[in-house]
Amino acid sequence: MLRGLRSYLREARSQKGMFLLSAIFWIFFIVFLIYPISYTFYRSFFVGGKFTLSMYKLMFSDSTYYGLIINSLKLATITTVLTFLIGFPLAFAMVRYEFPLKGTLQSLMLLPFIVPPFVSAIGMMKILGTYGSLNTLLLRLGIIHEPVNWLGSGFPAIVLMQVLHLYPIMYLNIAAALANIDPTLEEAAQALGASGLRLIRTVVIPLSMPGIFAGASIVFIWSFTDLGTPLMFFYPKLVSVQIFKYSTEFRTNVMAYVLIVVVLLIVTAIFLGMKLVIGRKSYAMMGRGHVAPKVRRISGAKGWLLAGAIVVLLLISVLPHISVALLAFAKVGSWYKSLVPTAFTLDNFRNIRALESTEHTLTSIKNSLYYSLFAMLIDIALGVGIAYYVNRSRLPDRHPIDALTMWPLALPGIIIAFGYLAAFHFPILDAWRNPVPLLIVAYAIRRMPYSVRAISAGMQQVHAAFEEAAQSVGAHPLRAVKDIVLPLIVANVLAAGVLVYAESMIEVSASLILAAKPEQFPMTKTIYVLHTMPQGSDYVASAMGLILMLVIGASMVLSSRIMGRRMGEIFKV
Amino acid sequence: MRLRLEGVRKFFGDFEALKGISFEVDHGELFFILGPSGCGKTTTLRVIAGFYIPDEGRVYFDDRDVTFTPPYKRNIGMVFQYYALWPHMTVYDNVAYGLKIRGLPEREIRERVRWALELVKLEEHAKKYPNQLSGGQQQRVALARALVVEPQILLLDEPLSNLDAKLRIEMREEIKRLQNRLKITTVYVTHDQMEALSMADRIAVMNDGLIMQIGTPVELYRKPRNRFVASFIGEINMFEGELVGREGDFAVVELDGNTVKGVPTAEIPHSRVAVAFRPEAASVVKEGGGGNVLEGEVESSMYYGSKETVFVKTDFGMVKVEMFNPRGRVARRGERVRVVFDPSDTIVLP
Numbered sequence: 036m037l038r039g040l041r042s043y044l045r046e047a048r049s050q051k052g053m054f055l056l057s058a059i060f061w062i063f064f065i066v067f068l069i070y071p072i073s074y075t076f077y078r079s080f081f082v083g084g085k086f087t088l089s090m091y092k093l094m095f096s097d098s099t100y101y102g103l104i105i106n107s108l109k110l111a112t113i114t115t116v117l118t119f120l121i122g123f124p125l126a127f128a129m130v131r132y133e134f135p136l137k138g139t140l141q142s143l144m145l146l147p148f149i150v151p152p153f154v155s156a157i158g159m160m161k162i163l164g165t166y167g168s169l170n171t172l173l174l175r176l177g178i179i180h181e182p183v184n185w186l187g188s189g190f191p192a193i194v195l196m197q198v199l200h201l202y203p204i205m206y207l208n209i210a211a212a213l214a215n216i217d218p219t220l221e222e223a224a225q226a227l228g229a230s231g232l233r234l235i236r237t238v239v240i241p242l243s244m245p246g247i248f249a250g251a252s253i254v255f256i257w258s259f260t261d262l263g264t265p266l267m268f269f270y271p272k273l274v275s276v277q278i279f280k281y282s283t284e285f286r287t288n289v290m291a292y293v294l295i296v297v298v299l300l301i302v303t304a305i306f307l308g309m310k311l312v313i314g315r316k317s318y319a320m321m322g323r324g325h326v327a328p329k330v331r332r333i334s335g336a337k338g339w340l341l342a343g344a345i346v347v348l349l350l351i352s353v354l355p356h357i358s359v360a361l362l363a364f365a366k367v368g369s370w371y372k373s374l375v376p377t378a379f380t381l382d383n384f385r386n387i388r389a390l391e392s393t394e395h396t397l398t399s400i401k402n403s404l405y406y407s408l409f410a411m412l413i414d415i416a417l418g419v420g421i422a423y424y425v426n427r428s429r430l431p432d433r434h435p436i437d438a439l440t441m442w443p444l445a446l447p448g449i450i451i452a453f454g455y456l457a458a459f460h461f462p463i464l465d466a467w468r469n470p471v472p473l474l475i476v477a478y479a480i481r482r483m484p485y486s487v488r489a490i491s492a493g494m495q496q497v498h499a500a501f502e503e504a505a506q507s508v509g510a511h512p513l514r515a516v517k518d519i520v521l522p523l524i525v526a527n528v529l530a531a532g533v534l535v536y537a538e539s540m541i542e543v544s545a546s547l548i549l550a551a552k553p554e555q556f557p558m559t560k561t562i563y564v565l566h567t568m569p570q571g572s573d574y575v576a577s578a579m580g581l582i583l584m585l586v587i588g589a590s591m592v593l594s595s596r597i598m599g600r601r602m603g604e605i606f607k608v
Numbered sequence: 609m610r611l612r613l614e615g616v617r618k619f620f621g622d623f624e625a626l627k628g629i630s631f632e633v634d635h636g637e638l639f640f641i642l643g644p645s646g647c648g649k650t651t652t653l654r655v656i657a658g659f660y661i662p663d664e665g666r667v668y669f670d671d672r673d674v675t676f677t678p679p680y681k682r683n684i685g686m687v688f689q690y691y692a693l694w695p696h697m698t699v700y701d702n703v704a705y706g707l708k709i710r711g712l713p714e715r716e717i718r719e720r721v722r723w724a725l726e727l728v729k730l731e732e733h734a735k736k737y738p739n740q741l742s743g744g745q746q747q748r749v750a751l752a753r754a755l756v757v758e759p760q761i762l763l764l765d766e767p768l769s770n771l772d773a774k775l776r777i778e779m780r781e782e783i784k785r786l787q788n789r790l791k792i793t794t795v796y797v798t799h800d801q802m803e804a805l806s807m808a809d810r811i812a813v814m815n816d817g818l819i820m821q822i823g824t825p826v827e828l829y830r831k832p833r834n835r836f837v838a839s840f841i842g843e844i845n846m847f848e849g850e851l852v853g854r855e856g857d858f859a860v861v862e863l864d865g866n867t868v869k870g871v872p873t874a875e876i877p878h879s880r881v882a883v884a885f886r887p888e889a890a891s892v893v894k895e896g897g898g899g900n901v902l903e904g905e906v907e908s909s910m911y912y913g914s915k916e917t918v919f920v921k922t923d924f925g926m927v928k929v930e931m932f933n934p935r936g937r938v939a940r941r942g943e944r945v946r947v948v949f950d951p952s953d954t955i956v957l958p
Contacts, residue, residue, distance in 0.1 A: 498690070498692065500688045500689075500690060500692035501692050503657075503688070504686065504688060504692040504694070504753070505694075505705065506659075506678070506679040506680045507657060507680075507684055507685065507754070507763075508705060508706030508757050509680050509681075509710060509757060510680055510705070510706075510709050511680055512680070514709065515680075519694055522696050523694075523695070
């Protein structure tokens with residue numbers, strides 16, 4: 036013990052730079068992660084300085100409260116099951132079969148995941164609305180005689196938007212698991228007489244469980260805590276929406292804290308459960324790498340049919356985005372009882388400027404560009420620092436630091452944002468008076484895991500001996516990092532930066548909860564505000580949405596160019 | 609520059625990698641650290657380089673205590689096992705880097721890089737990137753990069769382990785030639801005993817975090833002081849026996865009824881001893897023979913032209929004998945023979 040401590044002190048002494056880095060990380064994590072979350076817990080248990088469980092009792096006895104949780108769980112469950120039903124066959128087809136257009140389709144697979152349903156919901160409403168494209172089409176074809184309310188209460192629409200957005204994540208995780216299955220295991224089952232669906236049910240699905248669980252938990256948590264989509268469909272009966280509503284009364288409303296703690300516990304349980312299952316189920320695969328995965332060729336009509344089905348799926352998933360693009364160029368009121376807009380114009384873009392005086396539309400674009408830039412810089416600094424620390428340090432806290440870095444994967448945006456709003460009332464960090472710094476940090480914290488992963492992937496390629504060689508010929512460790520490490524990981528740093536930038540531009544929950552004054556709004560909040568305004572504002576909102584989509588699309592193309600095949604890795608658990 | 613380590617201990621968590629290492633390397637000496645993998649030889653080298661700070665003990669360069677001096681202030685040159693050439697720099701830039709760090713004027717850098725590249729015969733390849741070079745060439749660049757800064761101490765960590773056998777032998781001579789010419793104090797870590805025997809001025813044999821013996825190649829081969837060194841370096845026949853007395857410089861050992869004599873190489877604290885002799889120090893005869901004699905039956909015999917290798921089964925184990933320049937087949941399978949070896953070629957170990 037004493038020897039261990041002495042050894043640690045010696046180590047800290049020989050790695051002074053590491054020691055300093057570690058101190059910076061700990062301060063950052065304590066201030067921006069541990070403190071706000073702990074504060075939220077504290078507020079839910081202590082009313083007027085006294086410990087009480089009364090608010091929890093109230094929550095679990097009043098159906099208006101626990102009903103929200105149940106409804107949100109219902110939404111997440113339905114979404115998860117549906118994404119699995121799309122994602123599994125899709126992954127199976129992509130991994131096991133060779134068919135026309137496969138390469139192209141594979142590279143387009145992430146497309147629906149790029150833009151959040153928050154923006155494309157406006158487009159979906161124009162398609163599924165009472166006077167939208169679908170009803171127009173069906174009426175014209177004589178299939179229906181009265182317009183149908185496809186959006187219903189909003190709940191089915193939310194499910195649809197979430198499924199169309201999230202099935203690529205399910206696909207990605209299952210495909211990775213399927214690719215890792217040793218084909219000889221299946222051959223063994225076939226030799227014993229299993230085939231077709233039975234083979235899939237008894238061998239393939241159990242063996243791909245790690246991937247299924249990983250994908251399912253991401254989708255479930257995402258759907259369960261999604262704020263943007265329900266808000267756009269004006270659907271209130273979800274816990275995320277309720278927390279958003281409570282965010283204006285965070286000082287007095289204790290129920291908000293209780294709801295957050297319950298959500299956090301559910302999400303954490305799912306995340307840890309998934310980790311446990313994956314840890315236990317990662318079966319040792321014998322002979323991996325020796326036997327090439329079996330890819331069967333489907334040619335002719337059958338192959339084209341499969342390709343066609345995937346094309347249709349992709350088309351349906353980008354339909355809302357296309358619709359947003361159309362709306363952005365449509366004359367106000369021209370998409371009404373018609374298949375597509377009947378008149379096109381650039382007015383909506385001009386109106387972005389015209390609305391500046393009342394809605395700060397231009398300012399919001401500028402704000403988003405700036406906030407994302409700072410979030411990107413923070414994440415690059417953290418990403419380089421943490422990736423370096425975790426890969427190089429011999430100090431014993433690199434595992435806790437690694438774990439804390441990945442925590443935001445299981446920390447919904449609404450919880451971080453509400454935690455900041457409630458916990459920071461200090462002279463320098465005041466969420467009420469000036470939320471901008473906290474908004475930027477919230478953006479950065481939420482995308483930190485991706486940034487660290489992207490940069491870590493590069494760090495792992497840079498052997499420690501590269502730096503030691505530089506030190507041995509006289510370079511100070513910092514100089515060695517600058518001259519040797521940074522040039523070798525610059526591609527990963529760029530990719531991480533672009534990714535964080537794009538993801539910050541489209542961040543919804545922290546933007547909606549933290550930004551209070553219109554002149555501080557980022558684009559997403561302005562789009563939401565425009566969406567809640569009377570007819571016509573949706574067209575301007577779409578024009579802004581299109582700008583967002585273009586920025587994000589360009590960023591994604593850029594970062595996947597830089598990262599190549601490793602791009603998908605970043606979005607896995 | 610003289611190098612001295614005093615009682616160096618190093619822990620990794622609970623694992624004691626170095627259990628008290630002391631030795632001294634003379635100015636201009638080519639000093640080897642030899643041992644099996646995991647014995648602590650690379651850890652020792654990294655302590656000398658400054659990448660590890662020992663938990664106990666001291667490191668001196670001449671009389672300067674450098675125990676806590678960071679690597680970049682030690683003025684060392686180091687060649688890594690996988691060369692660690694920077695892939696984003698040309699050969700020239702790799703070699704020039706240490707000089708740029710030192711802020712030398714551009715002209716001097718150019719001259720010294722040219723000198724270093726000529727030294728390793730790579731002046732033609734200055735503009736290439738490491739991945740355009742063969743393994744042997746990369747090795748030479750690593751050497752040039754370490755030498756160009758005129759280090760006080762050159763450290764080599766298994767520098768030849770990634771080369772093919774032929775190239776390895778060529779590089780042995782080359783490194784030896786360079787070291788001789790530059791008269792630079794050098795510590796060379798390897799697990800390859802032939803490398804150590806053929807190149808070293810002196811060798812430290814390590815095992816399990818301890819130095820087992822330090823000596824010249826001849827001393828280590830002829831007079832190993834313990835069983836580990838005896839069996840680690842070269843081949844040896846070794847048998848347990850009982851010390852029964854002394855005859856002048858020789859110890860008399862009882863080996864299952866046979867009495868043999870040998871030279872003790874270390875203090876012998878108890879009567880349980882090992883008797884050891886090299887295969888090439890013995891010969892097989894049908895009858896007669898003086899000195900030490902062991903009787904047995906030929907298990908197998910192989911003829912290689914330059915030598916004949918005979919395995920003889922005795923009452924206490926198999927004996928290997930190598931006879932050089934054989935004029936004909938000496939022994940055939942199943943024959944009763946006598947293995948004879950001189951007491952002065954026999955060692956007795958505690």
